[in-house]
């Protein structure tokens with residue numbers, strides 16, 4: 001009996017040594033790849049030479065007039081960088097708007113400590129809401145639909161069942177800060193839009209979403225007697 005035990009012990013020791021014993025050893029040979037996945041692709045690494053272009057570089061210059069992410073043209077709506085100190089002017093009318101800040105305050109996170117805050121930290125104006133409408137239609141409507149009912153083109157064609165209906169009671173009562181945070185960080189299958197949409201624009205979208213929700217949930221009783229008469233007059 002003991003003989004078998006020793007034989008098994010010996011075999012197990014060899015197996016463990018064979019599997020783990022050579023870990024950390026250095027070798028000049030290429031590693032054995034069982035699943036190469038997409039490790040090897042025909043591509044140029046940054047700063048590598050390339051004989052295809054006459055200047056011999058693989059990296060191309062940005063198209064003239066390109067605006068770096070987080071910057072905006074001076075005189076345009078987004079100039080929020082001026083808030084946290086003077087804007088950084090970087091030549092040719094391009095101003096660093098610092099539209100992509102990540103300070104831990106309510107304006108940048110939608111949270112106050114560990115809880116979501118409610119309320120917009122910007123002055124709500126028609127200009128802000130218009131901007132929000134434009135940004136919403138560009139960034140959100142493809143999935144959530146122009147009215148927020150979760151029936152955008154992606155939902156219709158991609159039959160993506162989990163796209164949220166933003167007119168749900170749950171989202172009607174969701175704090176503004178949580179919606180801001182959802183845009184910034186994403187939620188489950190929804191990706192993060194923080195890297196694409198500047199902070200001020202995210203709040204503009206929240207403001208517009210509130211307008212959409214109000215518009216879809218209006219009641220006749222919200223109107224004054226005079227306004228109701230006016231509508232009834234129109235019906236006739």
Ligand code: HEC
Pocket residue numbers: 136139140141142143144154162163164166171179182183187188189190191193205209
């Ligand atoms: C590519 C599709 C897509 C886009 C674009 C998109 N969303 Fe979503 N969104 C989703 C999906 C899917 C969910 C549901 C995620 C889940 O909980 O599984 C969701 C959920 C939400 C929720 C609910 C979050 C919660 O806590 O339940 C809010 C609010 C929201 N989105 C707002 C927005 C806003 C505002 C934009 C535009 C900036 C946007 N979404 C852009 C797909 C998208």
